[in-house]
Amino acid sequence: MGGYNSSILIAILVVAATSIISPALAVVVITIETDSDVYDHTSVITVTGKVDPIDPNNSPITIIVERVDPPGIVQFAQVNVNNDGSFSTTINTENPMMKRDGTYLINAKYVNVDTTIAVELTNSVETYVTGTTSMAATEAETEISSESESLIGQIEYDMTCGTDSPSFVPNGDDNTIDVYIDATEDGIFTITLHEEIIKPFDDGTFFVLVNDEEIQDFVQEGNTLTIPCNVGDEKISIIGSWAIPEFGAITIMVLLIAIIAIVAVSAKTKLSLVPKY
Numbered sequence: 001m002g003g004y005n006s007s008i009l010i011a012i013l014v015v016a017a018t019s020i021i022s023p024a025l026a027v028v029v030i031t032i033e034t035d036s037d038v039y040d041h042t043s044v045i046t047v048t049g050k051v052d053p054i055d056p057n058n059s060p061i062t063i064i065v066e067r068v069d070p071p072g073i074v075q076f077a078q079v080n081v082n083n084d085g086s087f088s089t090t091i092n093t094e095n096p097m098m099k100r101d102g103t104y105l106i107n108a109k110y111v112n113v114d115t116t117i118a119v120e121l122t123n124s125v126e127t128y129v130t131g132t133t134s135m136a137a138t139e140a141e142t143e144i145s146s147e148s149e150s151l152i153g154q155i156e157y158d159m160t161c162g163t164d165s166p167s168f169v170p171n172g173d174d175n176t177i178d179v180y181i182d183a184t185e186d187g188i189f190t191i192t193l194h195e196e197i198i199k200p201f202d203d204g205t206f207f208v209l210v211n212d213e214e215i216q217d218f219v220q221e222g223n224t225l226t227i228p229c230n231v232g233d234e235k236i237s238i239i240g241s242w243a244i245p246e247f248g249a250i251t252i253m254v255l256l257i258a259i260i261a262i263v264a265v266s267a268k269t270k271l272s273l274v275p276k277y
Contacts (some may be wrong), residue, residue, distance in 0.1 A: 028053065030061075030115050032108045040123045041099060045091040050086050051110050060085050061110050062196075064244070068103040070180065072167030073244075076155075081110075093121060096165055155197060161187030161229040170197070172245025176237050183233040191238070192224045199242040201263065205237040 034050035036247075039045055053188075065075035074097035079089045091106070098104065098121060107116045155168060161183040171180045177198050181189065188271065200206050206225060208218050210233055219226040227236060 011240075027155070028055070028111050030108060030110045030111045030113050032106065032115055032117055032262075034106065034117060034119055036119070038120045038122060039093050040083070041093050041121060043093045045093060045106075045119065046084070046087045046088065047091065047106060048109075049108055049115075051087070052086050054083075054085050055111050056079055057113050061108055062110070064107045065091055065098075066105045066107065067098070067100065067167070068091055068105060070100075070167045072097070072169050072180070073155075073197075074098050078196070099165070100186065156192040158190045159187065159229070160235070161185055161231075162191060169242045171242070172243050175241060175243045176239045177243055179236040179238070181227045181229065181233060181236065183231055186230050188195055189229045189236060191227070191228045193238070194223065197244050198240045200239065201241050209235075209237040209239070212237070213237055 007094040030049060032053045034045055036045040049061070051061070060080055063075075063077045063079055064073060066072065067074050075091055075095060077089055079087045081087050101120075101122050103118055103120055103253075105116050105118050107114055155216060157166065157179075159166065159181065162181055162185070164182045166189075167180040169180065170176075171178060175198070177193070179189070179191070198206075200223070205220060208215055208225065208227055210227070210229070212235065215227070217228060225238065229236070
């Protein structure tokens with residue numbers, strides 16, 4: 001009789017343990033799609049998707065939009081999952097960071113899985129003249145406001161040392177955010193960071209490099225950094241304890257495809273075909 005009761009108890013424990021462990025071992029699947037493959041620069045991209053199963057911790061979907069060339073994050077958002085596992089968000093292509101023609105990657109990350117889809121943007125402020133053997137690109141003269149522009153909802157910046165919009169490139173391996181600029185005069189670069197993008201060290205501070213040289217004459221107030229920039233400066237690196245990673249091999253693969261498909265020479269500056277990490 002005692003042996004029979006023990007068998008029942010063991011069976012109950014096995015079932016209970018299985019019910020506890022199964023959600024943790026469940027394979028999460030995430031899918032996304034857009035309402036088109038090609039957009040102009042006055043469009044709204046509608047992104048929809050679904051996850052299965054739903055995370056019991058109510059984790060949000062992290063959406064990152066990355067420009068392929070020149071590389072850089074142009075938009076960031078976190079989206080809640082509906083009860084049926086579906087989710088949706090919109091991306092406004094009038095974002096100043098999306099003014100360039102080319103390939104943009106939309107990455108959706110949920111728990112420990114992610115997926116990426118590529119879209120094309122055309123009819124930017126750049127105008128193209130088709131030749132018999134090549135395509136020449138000329139950038140139209142535009143004025144970019146010196147006021148702080150909100151980047152992806154998580155990075156705000158103000159730059160007085162140049163008029164071209166900077167490119168923001170995360171490097172998860174080195175825990176850095178690299179900011180590529182074209183400083184045409186001496187000025188100030190002010191940036192506000194949030195922990196969804198980069199986290200400070202335990203004492204709340206960041207390290208800052210300009211052109212790969214450490215500087216000390218920057219001012220930090222909370223998560224806002226005020227960094228001096230001089231004529232000729234090209235790169236500002238902000239180092240913390242953690243930084244959001246890039247998309248890795250998928251980005252490189254799509255970048256190589258874009259390089260093969262597009263032959264363009266800038267009328268102002270040489271077009272770099274080597275991604276910066």
